[in-house]
């Protein structure tokens with residue numbers, strides 16, 4: 001095991017987050033192991049699984065585990081946010097979109 005990986009692994013366990021592993025450490029560990037290209041492909045795969053789960057739910061089919069698939073998407077998505085340094089940009093877009101949604105939902109826009 002490389003020294004960096006060894007240190008990161010210990011940090012994941014020693015600096016717990018909400019009683020579990022330190023999420024950010026695990027994301028860095030995954031990125032070090034597989035790299036951003038593989039994780040981008042993983043994100044596509046997990047998004048597809050979420051689409052299937054949501055479609056099953058809509059159509060009343062069994063085996064729609066939306067919560068599990070959302071968890072998978074979130075885990076890989078967080079890795080991509082770190083790898084591509086998208087945090088600030090996402091924050092900006094999210095605020096703009098939330099404001100637009102709010103205006104759409106209130107009398108301000110009716």
Ligand SMILES: [Mg+2]
Nearest residue numbers: 046049069072
């Ligand atoms: Mg999945």
